[in-house]
Amino acid sequence: MKYDVILAGVGGQGVLSVAACIAAGALKAGLKVRQSEVHGMAQRGGAVQAHLRLADRPISSDLVPRGSADMVLGMDPLESLRFLSYLSPGGVLVTATEPFDNIPDYPPAAELLEAIRRLPRHRLVDAGAIAREAGSARAANMVLVGAAAAFLPLERAHLEKAIAEMFAGKGQEVVAVNLKAFAAGQDGRP
Amino acid sequence: MRDLVLLGDEALALGAMHAGLSAAYGYPGTPSTEIIEFLQRQQGTGGQETSFIASWCANEKTAYEAAVGASLAGRRALVTMKHVGLNVAADPFINSALLDIHGGLVLAVADDPGMHSSQNEQDSRFFADYARVPCFEPRNQEEAYAMTLEAFEVSERFHLPVMVRLTTRLAHSRAVVRVGEAKPPRPLDKSANPTGWILLPNLARRNWERLLKAQESLRQYSEGSPYNALTLSPSDRELGVITTGLGCNYYEENLEELASNRGHPSHLHIGVYPVPAAKVRALAAHVRRVLVIEEGYPLVERQLRGLLATPVAVEGKENGAIPASGELTPDNVRPALGLPERPGLAYSGPALPGRPPQLCAGCPHRDTFEALNLALTGYERKLVTSDIGCYTLGFLPPHQAIETCLCMGASVGMARGAAEAGLHPVVATIGDSTFLHSGMTGLVDAVASRANLTLIIMDNSTTAMTGTQPTILPSARFPELIRGLGVDPAHIRVINPLKRHTEENARILLEEIEHRGPSVVIALRECIQTLKKKSRLEATE
Numbered sequence: 231m232k233y234d235v236i237l238a239g240v241g242g243q244g245v246l247s248v249a250a251c252i253a254a255g256a257l258k259a260g261l262k263v264r265q266s267e268v269h270g271m272a273q274r275g276g277a278v279q280a281h282l283r284l285a286d287r288p289i290s291s292d293l294v295p296r297g298s299a300d301m302v303l304g305m306d307p308l309e310s311l312r313f314l315s316y317l318s319p320g321g322v323l324v325t326a327t328e329p330f331d332n333i334p335d336y337p338p339a340a341e342l343l344e345a346i347r348r349l350p351r352h353r354l355v356d357a358g359a360i361a362r363e364a365g366s367a368r369a370a371n372m373v374l375v376g377a378a379a380a381f382l383p384l385e386r387a388h389l390e391k392a393i394a395e396m397f398a399g400k401g402q403e404v405v406a407v408n409l410k411a412f413a414a415g416q417d418g419r420p
Numbered sequence: 421m422r423d424l425v426l427l428g429d430e431a432l433a434l435g436a437m438h439a440g441l442s443a444a445y446g447y448p449g450t451p452s453t454e455i456i457e458f459l460q461r462q463q464g465t466g467g468q469e470t471s472f473i474a475s476w477c478a479n480e481k482t483a484y485e486a487a488v489g490a491s492l493a494g495r496r497a498l499v500t501m502k503h504v505g506l507n508v509a510a511d512p513f514i515n516s517a518l519l520d521i522h523g524g525l526v527l528a529v530a531d532d533p534g535m536h537s538s539q540n541e542q543d544s545r546f547f548a549d550y551a552r553v554p555c556f557e558p559r560n561q562e563e564a565y566a567m568t569l570e571a572f573e574v575s576e577r578f579h580l581p582v583m584v585r586l587t588t589r590l591a592h593s594r595a596v597v598r599v600g601e602a603k604p605p606r607p608l609d610k611s612a613n614p615t616g617w618i619l620l621p622n623l624a625r626r627n628w629e630r631l632l633k634a635q636e637s638l639r640q641y642s643e644g645s646p647y648n649a650l651t652l653s654p655s656d657r658e659l660g661v662i663t664t665g666l667g668c669n670y671y672e673e674n675l676e677e678l679a680s681n682r683g684h685p686s687h688l689h690i691g692v693y694p695v696p697a698a699k700v701r702a703l704a705a706h707v708r709r710v711l712v713i714e715e716g717y718p719l720v721e722r723q724l725r726g727l728l729a730t731p732v733a734v735e736g737k738e739n740g741a742i743p744a745s746g747e748l749t750p751d752n753v754r755p756a757l758g759l760p761e762r763p764g765l766a767y768s769g770p771a772l773p774g775r776p777p778q779l780c781a782g783c784p785h786r787d788t789f790e791a792l793n794l795a796l797t798g799y800e801r802k803l804v805t806s807d808i809g810c811y812t813l814g815f816l817p818p819h820q821a822i823e824t825c826l827c828m829g830a831s832v833g834m835a836r837g838a839a840e841a842g843l844h845p846v847v848a849t850i851g852d853s854t855f856l857h858s859g860m861t862g863l864v865d866a867v868a869s870r871a872n873l874t875l876i877i878m879d880n881s882t883t884a885m886t887g888t889q890p891t892i893l894p895s896a897r898f899p900e901l902i903r904g905l906g907v908d909p910a911h912i913r914v915i916n917p918l919k920r921h922t923e924e925n926a927r928i929l930l931e932e933i934e935h936r937g938p939s940v941v942i943a944l945r946e947c948i949q950t951l952k953k954k955s956r957l958e959a960t961e
Contacts, residue, residue, distance in 0.1 A: 240775065253594065257425065266593040268536060276777030290672035292593040295750035297762035312772050315764035332778070337770035345769030 232285040233383050234294040236313045239305030240330045241278050244371030247396070248303065249280040251375050254392035255384050256284045266292040275332055277309055284383065303378050305357070305371065306330040307342040314349075323349055324378050326357035326370060353377055360414045366404075369411035376415020386416070426597045428590035429454035431561040432528055433498075435568030437462060439524065440603040442495035443473040445483035447857065448886035449502030450537040451591035452530035456500055457887075469602035476889055479828070479857040480505035484512045487525055492617055494609030496524040496572050503531040503544050508828065508858065510547065513581065517551040518627040520616025521579045523606050524572035530586040533716055534747035537885075539808070539825065541745070543716030548583040548693060552631055554638055555583040555693040556647070557665040561595045563691065567647070574641070578634055579616075587715050589666055589747065635694070643698050647691030650699045651684075652706050659685040660707035661757075662700070664720055666748060667713035671757075673750040678757050695723050704732045711756055712736035715748050778813055784945035785811045785878055787917035789821035791925035791943075792847065792876065795933060803843045807831040807859070809851040810885045811878050821849075828854055832862030836871040845933040846873045852898065853883040853891045860905060866938045867906040874932045875940045877902075878917075880947035888950050895944055902940050911939035918945065 235252065239245035246267055253265045266281040281294045298318050304310025304325035317323060323346060329339045346352050355377040361370040372393060379386055393412055397405045426434065433455045436444065446456045459474035477483035480501040490497035501509060506529050513527065529547075532538040548555035554574055556567040564586065571582040615623050642648060659682075663671050668689045678685070688703045690696065704710055704724075710732055712721040721736035735741040741756040742748070754761065779786050789811075796802050806812055806822035807830060814821045824834055832855075835848035850859045855877050866873055879898060883889040893901070902912050911932060915925045925943070932939035 241777070253425070257596070262596070263425075264593060264595045266589055268592065275775075275780065277775040289595075290669040291750045292589050292595075292666070292669065293749050295673060295762060297764035299764075308772055309775070311767060311769065314767045317765045319763075319765065321765070333773060333775055335773040337772070341770045345767065348768070349765065 231383060232283065232287075232289070233301075234299045235282040235284075235301045235303055236294055236299045236316045237280040237282060237303050238309035238313050239278055240309065240332065241275050243278070243305040243330065244368070245278045245305055246280060248305075248371045248375055249282050251372070251389065251392050251396055252378070252382065252384070253282060254396065255389040258388040258391055259384050261286055262289055264289045264292050277312070279309075279313065301378065301381055303374060305374060307339065307346060308336065311342060311345060320351070322351040322353065322381050324353045324355065324374070324381070326374055327354050328356065328358040355415060357415065361411050364411040364414050365407040366411070369408050372408045372411040373415035376412040379412075379416055421598055421600055423596050423598055425594055426561055426565070427454055427592060427594050428558070428561050428564045428586055429530070429592070430458040431564040431597045432558075432568045432584060432586065433458040434597075434599060435565040436496075436498040436526065436528075436572070437469060437472070438600060438602045439569045439572040440469070440496050440605045441472045441498055442523070442605045443475075443487065443490045444498040444500065445475055445477050445486045446500035447477055447480045447483055447505055448883050448889045449505050449530070450886055451532060451586070451588040452500050452502045452505075452528065453886045453889070454591070455498075455528055457889075467602070468604060472605065476892060478892055480509035481512060484509040484516070484527070488512060488516050488519070491521050491523040491525040492611050494523045494611065495606050498526050498528060500528045501530075502538065503529060503542050504538060504540065504827065505529070506544055506547055513547065514551045515619060516581050517553050517631055518619055518624055520611060520613045520627075521575055521581055522609075522611040522616075524575040525581045526568065526571045526575060527581055527583045528568070528586065529583060530588070530591045531716060532588050534588065536588050539827070541716070543719060544583065544585050545693065545716060545719050548585070549719065551581075552635060553580045553582060554578070554642070555585055557585045557691055557693070558590060559665050559668050559689075559691065560590065561593070561597045563647070564590065565597050565599060567691070578638065580631075580634070585665070587666060587747070639694050639697060642692050642694050643696045645692045645696075648689065648696045648699055650688045650703060651686060652703070653684050653686045656683050656685050657706060658708055660688070660703045660710045661685050662688045662690065662703065662710060662712045662714075662720060662724075664690045664714040666715045667753070670748050670750045670753045671713055674754060674757055674759055677759060681758070690720060695720055700724065707732065709733045709735065711741060713742060713748065713753050713756070718744075776816060778816065779810060780948050782948040783810070784880055784917045784943065784947070785814060786819065787919050787922060787945075788849075788876065788878055788925070788943040789814045789819040790919075791915070791917065791922045791929060792849070793819065793821050794922060794926035795929035796845065796847070799845055801843050803835070803838050803846045805831040805834045805838070805846070805848045807850040807854050809854050811849060811851060814849070829858030829862055832859045832866065832875060835873040835875070836862065836866045836869065839871045839873045840869065844872060847933065848873060848875045849878055850875065851884070852877060852879040852881065852895065856891065856893060860901075863902070863905050863907070863938070863940070870937050872936055873938055874929070874935075875938070876929070877940060877942045879942050879944045882947045882950050884947045884949060888947060888953070898942055907938055907940050911935055911937070912942070913940070914942045914944055916945055917943045
């Protein structure tokens with residue numbers, strides 16, 4: 231078994247936390263994990279991507295090969311579509327629908343969502359709205375983890391435990407909000 | 421033994437810690453920064469194995485020199501930097517190969533093929549080769565840990581500095597690492613060799629002979645190392661593959677498919693240098709064609725090609741079989757292995773514009789650039805030089821305020837030369853940390869030559885681009901420092917770069933631009949990122 235994920239978004243959206251959370255869940259499930267990040271300049275409002283590889287056998291490359299990702303998981307529709315060439319023909323694209331529009335030539339969001347709807351397997355999540363409903367706009371990234379959970383080869387309990395540990399240092403209230411966001415992301419409804 | 425999830429940088433740091441580290445020195449630089457940051461988090465957390473020093477320095481050269489001093493005192497020392505930082509530290513690095521290294525001295529240098537956050541993709545293995553010292557090139561986090569432990573042993577065994585070379589993908593990838601126990605730090609034990617640390621020409625000649633003689637022992641070590649693993653395929657006399665570093669991972673990623681097409685080729689992986697020549701010859705004697713897959717410049721490939729024609733065909737970056745620029749990927753090694761491109765999903769929809777990094781909302785540099793642009797309106801033969809840091813983004817819209825970025829500190833030296841060549845006004849822009857790194861010396865030149873330039877120190881009180889490491893001097897010390905360098909106190913001005921002060925700041929800049937001779941304007945306002953971090957901390961307290 232192997233499961234490759236490309237994570238995409240914009241600096242500050244919590245993309246690396248999404249990767250860290252799924253990676254921690256996979257380790258709890260006893261899987262091998264490799265997680266590659268981009269630091270540095272990309273953090274300044276630029277595009278951020280991470281490669282996350284889960285398998286039950288040793289993994290050689292930190293990078294996911296093109297055409298073989300099982301999932302592209304994005305915090306922004308434009309950034310998600312940027313990595314379509316990595317997605318395998320049977321792979322799924324899961325993305326937040328709200329555009330992060332900090333560039334002058336951001337395409338019309340409706341056209342991007344239309345392009346996503348034409349894909350054989352996709353899931354669109356209004357992560358921002360769901361997170362605000364759950365109690366904090368900052369938990370949008372955990373909504374996305376919830377939306378991805380149905381496809382990942384992991385039990386939800388493993389992910390819940392990873393989330394609880396990840397936010398434990400910030401107090402029980404923050405843990406509760408993020409767990410709520412995760413659960414709401416699974417339902418896909420605010 | 422414990423299992424830990426670590427970045428490549430962190431695994432290297434922990435390897436150093438477990439080798440009995442006494443001191444780590446470095447200058448921040450992506451992708452090497454997390455090595456010192458990890459050590460600083462571990463510092464003083466318990467036991468003598470966390471009693472080490474982990475310190476940011478003014479620049480890579482001073483960091484390297486501090487580590488050499490620790491080695492002389494018998495302590496194990498680590499020095500960290502990014503690849504271009506080694507250009508700055510090249511003087512002590514190359515020369516230290518002629519010293520009688522005492523306490524283990526390990527240089528961890530992180531290269532950035534693909535230039536994710538660098539101005540070039542130079543390959544530090546060439547520096548190790550140039551200095552004639554051993555180099556380890558880990559291919560995963562486990563090796564980053566284990567090789568660093570071994571690098572300290574090798575350094576003390578051969579009395580040489582040893583390089584551990586990382587690249588971005590390893591430095592910034594996480595995986596599980598099985599780690600052992602920490603060794604105790606070395607006791608204070610000053611080197612007893614009176615001629616081992618003085619490179620007077622007559623002694624240096626002797627030490628150079630010693631270094632040349634040591635090459636044979638180094639080659640024997642490298643031939644015998646399990647990190648240089650040769651597997652000859654009995655059934656395949658056609659293709660031999662040599663991999664180094666991450667090249668091996670991308671080769672293995674494709675190996676199943678390759679083997680099902682044509683069987684397993686013979687394979688030599690090189691993890692420690694000098695290149696194990698006997699193993700290379702054994703491989704070459706076994707096959708008709710050798711493909712070299714290495715991350716970086718074609719170092720092994722060039723050594724293989726040599727000067728004379730051989731019956732073995734060599735393929736790699738020099739003949740275009742592997743791309744000569746950018747980092748290796750599991751995909752771009754496929755054509756050289758005779759494997760087809762793997763199709764991904766096709767995209768149809770509106771064009772997807774790039775999303776370059778930009779200065780943060782509320783960043784003080786934005787307001788400094790606006791004031792500068794206002795001050796320079798109407799000048800025709802102007803030049804604004806700049807430097808390495810967040811403010812290099814001032815080249816891009818909306819500011820388009822700067823025109824140059826060469827290397828750390830170059831804004832000041834270039835401004836002096838351009839001013840003396842006849843351009844006016846000439847304004848240099850540099851950050852506080854970069855000024856301390858290597859802008860100060862350029863300013864001394866400008867003062868000595870009374871160069872007609874204005875230097876703006878964009879002082880946000882941090883090394884922001886690499887993740888807000890503290891600048892080694894507080895902002896309050898800058899005016900006296902600059903006075904001490906000889907700038908006329910009447911032409912050292914401090915401005916507060918806020919939007920509402922733009923016109924006043926532009927007026928002050930204009931006054932200094934019109935002053936004949938060197939002037940310095942310190943644009944002082946805290947980085948918005950460190951400010952946010954502080955207020956978040958206060959809120960949780």
